[in-house]
Structures are given as structure tokens and as C-alpha cells.
Amino acid sequence: MRSLQDLFRRKPTIETEVDEELTFHVDMQTRDYESQGISRERSRAMAESRFGNVSQIKKECVRIGSGNKFLIWILDALFMMSLVTGLLLRLFGPEMHVNRVGDVMMMIGGLGILLVYAKQCGANVFNSTSHKPLGLNTPPVGFDEKGRTPFDRVRSDD
Amino acid sequence: MRTNRTDIMQGTLELLILKTLSREPMHGYGIAQRIHQTVDDLLKVEDGSLYPALYRMEARGWIASEWGASENNRRAKFYKLTRAGRTQLDAQSVNWERVSRAVMRVLGAT
Numbered sequence: 001m002r003s004l005q006d007l008f009r010r011k012p013t014i015e016t017e018v019d020e021e022l023t024f025h026v027d028m029q030t031r032d033y034e035s036q037g038i039s040r041e042r043s044r045a046m047a048e049s050r051f052g053n054v055s056q057i058k059k060e061c062v063r064i065g066s067g068n069k070f071l072i073w074i075l076d077a078l079f080m081m082s083l084v085t086g087l088l089l090r091l092f093g094p095e096m097h098v099n100r101v102g103d104v105m106m107m108i109g110g111l112g113i114l115l116v117y118a119k120q121c122g123a124n125v126f127n128s129t130s131h132k133p134l135g136l137n138t139p140p141v142g143f144d145e146k147g148r149t150p151f152d153r154v155r156s157d158d
Numbered sequence: 159m160r161t162n163r164t165d166i167m168q169g170t171l172e173l174l175i176l177k178t179l180s181r182e183p184m185h186g187y188g189i190a191q192r193i194h195q196t197v198d199d200l201l202k203v204e205d206g207s208l209y210p211a212l213y214r215m216e217a218r219g220w221i222a223s224e225w226g227a228s229e230n231n232r233r234a235k236f237y238k239l240t241r242a243g244r245t246q247l248d249a250q251s252v253n254w255e256r257v258s259r260a261v262m263r264v265l266g267a268t
Contacts, residue, residue: 021186021235022209024228028187029205031230052206064213 014065018058026051075116083109171211173254176247183238185228212237220246
């Protein structure tokens, strides 16, 4: 049911998504600084400075994210064309063998569109245990059983 | 605050992200915080540099994302490791061990 709702809901543009994500990051960092007793304005400035060049990063993310969506758009368009052409051949094809070609094209188009959407939905579906609190206040997690990062391991090998 | 922080090597950030996400799904800010806590400010990781890396890794299929609610009930994009990402993490970890061992051997040679 949720996947059906997602299918018909108007999808936000990649720009909006990136913007919202980066704004969330800077807002969270600002809140973190504020909780340390720093003024709101100073916290905001520190968070923005720590983040780096927002507009350049946004542009880069949109460029990378668009590449992926463009490929999906191309695939969708190709399968849709196959479906429509197949349907036209099936309806208006003068001979039996042309009708059969139409059937095959309709099948390829329909299955292709289904697969593209299934892939998109499948890639975004999380199991119910994924929405756990992040536990940002817990002690840092190490990279191996002894809590060492790869860099610590290099140092300890020395 | 430490002053002798080292710039992160190219490609290392992806390994750090993969390892961080191997524990649990997280949003970008959570990943950044966890990396900063773990490397204890020894490495200079600019927060913003994380996002192009995340988008690249998602395009390669190593991680997947979904919008959800953050701990303060705001909409946030959560990332999780995919099966391909886990394979990549194993491969990159082995490679990192090999490279670091080789470099240390050269540095330790008299």
C-alpha cells in the first residue's frame, strides 16, 4: 500500500532533496553548538564554517544524484515507447505476425516498467528495525573488536 | 583542540563511511558525528565532503537511502549499507591493511 502511495505521490526534485539534507545537517550542528552554551548566531556561523562551501557541495551532489535519475528516466522512456508501439501494432496491425510482434513489444515494455519501479521501490525499502535512535550520545564505536580505528592499528604495528 | 590534524587521504572517506554504516543506518549528520568521535580529531574531515561521497556511493549501489524521522522528529535522509556495500567494505578493509602494512614496513626499514 505504501509503495502504491509512493508511486503516485509527486516526487521531489533532486535539488530539493539535497537542499533539505544539507540544511538538516547545518541545523543539527547549530543545535549542537547551542546546547554547549554558544549564542544562536555564533553557532550558526560555526556550523556553516565547519560544513564548508554549501553551494559547491550542493551542486556536486545534484550532479551525481541526477546521473542516476537520468538513467532511470531513459529506461522508463524506452520501455514506455516499447509498450505504446506494441499496443498500436496489436490494435492496428494488419496481419497476424505483426500482431505477434506487438504482443512481444507490449510484454517487454510492461515488464521493463514493472522491473524499473520494483527496483526503485526495493532500493528504498528499509526493514522496520532501521528507524532506531542514532545514539549520538553513546561512546564512539571503534572499528574493530578492541575499539581501534585503522589508523590506530597502523600506529600499534609500529 | 588538536592542531596537528592530518588531511584525509583520497578514498579513505568511503572506507570510513562504509564501516560506520555497517553498524546501523544513519543520516549524514550522524555519520559525520560518529566519524569525528572515532578519529578523535586526528584527521581533518570536512563535514560537507561527506555528502558527495554518500551520493557517489549510492550511485554505485554500495549504500541505499530513505527519508525518515530523525531523533528530534525532523525529516532526514537515512543511509544503510547494501550487500554490495558490505562486500566493498571487506575488500577495502583488506586493501587498507595491506597498504598500511607495506608503508609501515618501508618506513621502518633501516
